[in-house]
Amino acid sequence: MKKIIAGVLFTISCVSCVNLESEMYDTINLDMFPKTESDAEALVTSAAYSPFRSNFYDGIFTNAADGIQIMGDMTTDLGYCQWTDSWWPDMLNFNFTVNSERIGTPYRYVRDISKMTLTIDRIKDIPMDDNLKARLTAELRCGRGWLGYLLYDWFGPIPVASLEQLQNPMVDEVVPRLSKEKMVEFIETELKEAAKVLPANYGSADPDYGRFTAGLAYTVLMKLYMHEGRWADAEACAREVMKPEYGYGLVLTSYKDIFTLENERNKEIIWACQSDRSGNMALWQAHVLPSVYPTKNPNIQKWSGYRMPWAFYHTFEPGDERLEVLVGDFVGTDGIRYNESNPETVLWGGALPIKYGEDPDAVGEASQIDWIVYRYADVLTSLAEVIVRKDNAISEEAVSLLNEVRNRAGLTKYELSDFMSVQDFLDKLLLERGHEFWFEGLRRSDLIRHGKYIEYAKRYKGSVTAVDYMVVMPLPQSAINEGKGVVIQNEGY
DSSP states (O other): OHHHHHHHHHHHHHHHHHOOSOOOSSSOOGGGSOOSHHHHHHHHHHHHHTTSOOBTTBSTTOSSTTOHHHHHHHTSTTOEEOOOOTTHHHHHHTOOOTTOTTTTGGGGGHHHHHHHHHHHHHHTTSOSOHHHHHHHHHHHHHHHHHHHHHHHHHHSSOBOOOHHHHTOTTSOOOOOBOOHHHHHHHHHHHHHHHHHHSOSOOOTTOTTBTBOOHHHHHHHHHHHHHHHTOHHHHHHHHHHHTSGGGOOOOOOSOGGGGGOSTTTTOTTEEEEEOOOSSSSOBOHHHHHOOTTSOOSOTTBOOOOOEEBOHHHHTTSOTTOGGGGGEESEEEOTTSOEEESSSOTTTSTTOBEEOOSOOOTTOOBSOBOSOEEEEEHHHHHHHHHHHHHHHHTSOOHHHHHHHHHHHHHTTOOOOOGGGOSSHHHHHHHHHHHHHHHHTTTTOHHHHHHHTTOHHHHHHHHSOOSSOOGGGGSOOOOHHHHHHHTTTSOOOTTO
């Protein structure tokens, strides 16, 4: 799948570079429409998967500043960047405005939902195997629902054009943002319909590994329901993903083994961006490592940017094995020992969130290690939360679920008696998720759901500009201008 996605996207992007034959764009040219099964597969791969990449500086999951996971975590207590580029202060200090660089860039993916809508229509009449057509259509619907959820979580409701509107591009019609109710309905419907058709999961050796699955659809549905406070629905989705036929489980050897090249496609991964050094390049190590950090591969690029603030680093319990890939003390290649007491320019922003292992073949900034988006530990800890919220009571099951993740980290298990109240459990679970999922893009949504996003911005980021409406980001000013008074900016911006 790595090569399929990279190859198809590259081929399609380069068609205009080599095809010198003129096309008339004021009429419908039937020769431009897909005709074969392979045409359909190429179209779907491009339309459904191109937004969900971690490709150098492109894709909604890029490791760079445009990536929704990185931007989200940088606004929280566990993320910091030592660079002084103009866009970092807005992110780090909660100075979100309509003109903030990077913060509004995910809005461009609204158009990809439209691409998927048109592609569903374009493949419907192609003569091909019915089961394959159903699966490809389900992939497009999963993509629409997932992208809709990511943008809804970031911006609030967005415009979603109908097929009829898209088929009449010459009509000057501005599509308004959906209501909150219609946005949720759209996401929910797309994901539920996709889950009915998609396979539960793909094995690590399956050539279709990396394509969307029912496991992914239910995971995103779970997140949508948690966003909306629909705890019983979220519980049902989590329990669905935990069924044996999905094949998920925790990597039990060690936390660091989840994120290595040697252990790619492990059973904990629900979905990951398929990375390689030719088309979909992950840049994590390059963004994190300082030049003096010793690596086995001397050819890895080191830019010394991303850090975990010392305040959050110190919330880890002694003996937490997740600290193996959080480096707060090391001897550099220059012979100097760097730590909080002697950070110099290397660690002044905090500890090194290394997390991903080395790519032994990397030359420069690009890594071929898959970039993980969702994993099974997220489902376990989410289920623990929704059980407690639904019943407003701490159960043995909820504690046990939390302990599964703590045990892997080498920590003492919790007992029911360790929690003084429901709120105490939720507070401890929130911190545990921070320790488990740092820089996986979950912290912002977690803090918002727990009602602590703005509070933590003031307390830990020292923000003097953070206010309640900043739980959603501003639409870029270009979207408002193009919206001609129909597309309305989020309140407060």
